[in-house]
Amino acid sequence: MAASVKEAQDLWLDAFLEAEQRWRDTEPARLRKLRAEAWDRFRSLGFPTTKHEEWKYTNVAPLARTAFRTAEPAEPAAGVLPDSAVARLVFVNGRFEERLSSASWPAGVRAGSLRDLSLRAVVEERLGCYARFDQHPFVALNTALFEDGAVVEIARGAVVEQPLWIIHLAVPSGQPSACHPRVLVAAGEQSQASVIELYLSAGQGIFFTNAVTELAAAQDAIIEHYRIQQEALSAYHVATVQYHQGRGASILSHNVAFGAGLARNDVNSVLDGEGAECILNGLYVAGGEQLVDNHTALDHAQPHTSSREFYKGVLDGKATGVFNGKIMVRPGAQKTDAIQSNKNLLLSPEASINTKPQLEIYADDVRCTHGATVGQLDEEAIFYFRTRGIPRDTARELLTFAFAADVLGRMKVEPVREQLERELFRRLRPSGNRGEGA
C-alpha cells in the first residue's frame, strides 16, 4: 500500500479534481473558491514533519506515504448507532444516510446534510469562516476535499432539550480509504443546545478520517459540544474543532479520544466577546502502540473572558500521548481568567506523555495558570484495596477509572456519560480489548 510521497500527493490531486468537478455546478461560488485556495495551501504546506513545532511528537509520515482512495459508499453495520441518539444525522464513509437520520427536528433546530438546499444559505455564509487552513495542512486538505457533512442551525432563543447527534461511521474496505467529514454548527443568540459528534468504525482495514468541525456560538448562547472518537486501531484520525464565541457565549467542550492508531485533535476557541466562557474537558485513553495527540488553543481576544481546561490521559502499553495547551491573551484582553490543567496516568513503564503549556500573554491584568502532572498508580492505594479483599487487577481498574471519571462527570447528557463510563470500564479491564473501536 505504500507509495512515494509524490505518488500519494498525486492521488490527493485526483481526489481534488474529482471533487472540484463534481460540485462545480451546485456549490456556491464562495465555496468553490475556498476549495481551490485550500488545495493550493495544502500543496504549498505539504504534510507536516516532526521538524514542525506543532507536530514534534506526532509523526504522520506513515499516513503521508499511504495511497488513500476516497472511501466508497458502504452499508452501515446493524446495531452500531446508540439507542439514545434520537435526533441524529448519520454519515457512512462521509456520505449522508438519509434513511438512518431523523426526518424531523426539535423546535428551533434545522439540521441536515450540507448538500441540503434548504440549508444552503447558512452553508454559503458560514462554512469555512472559522477553521483557518493557512497553517494547518489537514484543515486545508479537508476544505479542499470534503464531500459532505452536517449542518446544524439553532435559532435565536431556542432552548433545545434533546441532544443533537452527528454520527460518522467509517466502514473500511480492502484498500486504504480516506474521508473528510465536515461539520458546521451555528447557534443563534441566547440559544441553548447540546451537540454530540460520535466517530465510529465497523470492520477491518486501514482508513483515514480527516474531520473539521466549526461551531459558532452567538451572543449569550450556551452550547455543550461532545466529540467522541472510538474508531478502530487501523484508523488514522486527524481532527480540528474550531469554536467561535460571541459576547457572553458559553461553550462546554468534551473531547474523548479512545480509538485510532494515530489520533490527533486540535480543539481551538476564539473568545471573541466580553463575558465569553469556555470549558475544555478532555479524556484520552490509549494502549498498545496508539499515539494520541491533543493540541488545544484558547484565544482570549476580548477582555473579561474566561477559560477552564481539564485534560486527562491514561496511557498503557507502549502508547504515546501528547498534550499541548496554548493560551493566547490578545493585547487589551484585560481581566482574562484562564486555568489549564493536564493530568496523566501512566500504567506501564513503556507508555509516555509529552505535555506542554504554551502561554502567550499580551495583556497585563490577567490571571493565567497552568499545571501538568504525570504519575503512576499509587501502590499504597492498591495495597489498601487488597487488604480489603479487592484483587490487584480490580484495584487498578477502579483507581484508573476514578482518575478519569471526573472528566466524564462534567458531562451533562446523562446517557452519554453513562455509556462512556461503561466504555471506559471495558477499556480498562485487562481482559478487555483496549483500543479497539466500538
Place this chain on the structure above:
Amino acid sequence: MLEVRNLKAKVGDKEILKGIDLAVHAGEVHAIMGPNGSGKSTLAQILAGRDVYEVTEGEVVFEGRNLLEMSPEERATAGVFLAFQYPVEIPGVSNMYFLRAALNTLRKARGLEELDAMDFMQLVNEKRKLLGIDDAMLTRSVNEGFSGGEKKRNEIFQMAVLEPKLCILDETDSGLDIDALKAVAAGVNAMRSPERAMIIVTHYQRLLNYIVPDFVHVMYQGRIVLSGDKELALKLEEHGYAWLDEALERGELVAV
C-alpha cells in the same frame, strides 16, 4: 488462630524483626506495645501482606494455612483485617462504593450471596451509629479530606462491616482526641467475640483503658521482650520505655 514462629524480616539490608513468636487464639485480645522503631507496625503490615518487607525466616500460620504464601486479598478473604495507621486517600472512589465492592468481593470469595444496595444500606446503618459515621462520610471519596479522627473511625467502620476473624489495629489511637478514642473503642469492643481475635498495636497505654486486652506484649528492637497481662501496660505507662533499656542492661529481660 494465629501462630507466629521465629519471624524475621528486613527491609533493604536493615533487619527489623529479629525473631517474633506469638500465639493468638480465638476470643483473645492481644496488645503489642513498644517504642517507635521497635518493629510493631512492621509486624502488623507483614501479617496483612505488605510486600516491601522481606521475610527471611520463620513462619506464620493462620487457621492452619501458611499466611506468608497468601496474597493480601487472599488473607482478607480468609478473615485478616488491618486497620491502617495511615489510611490511604482514594480520590474519586466513594466510601460507600468502596465498602460495598470490598464486602461483595469477600462474600463472593466465601461463597455467600452478594448484598444488593438495599441490604447493604441496612447493614451500613446498623454499623455506623456506634462510630459516628455521617452521611457525608459515606458519600465522600475514601478518606479524602477526612480528619485524622475520621480516618481512624472509618477504618473501624470498615472492620465492623467486613467482620473479619482477626482484627489488627495499627496505632489506631494515635492522633485521636478523647471523643474519637471512645468511639473507636466502642466500635472495637462491640466486635469482641469468642470467634474473633484482635491484635492491637499501640505506643500508648491510653487506648487500653477502653479496650482491655487479655495479653500485653512489649516489643523492643525487633523482638518481644516481655509478655504479661493488662498490668504490664500500666507498668509501662508508669515507667516509660526508658525503663526497658535499663532492665535489659540489668539482664532482667530476655526474649520470650
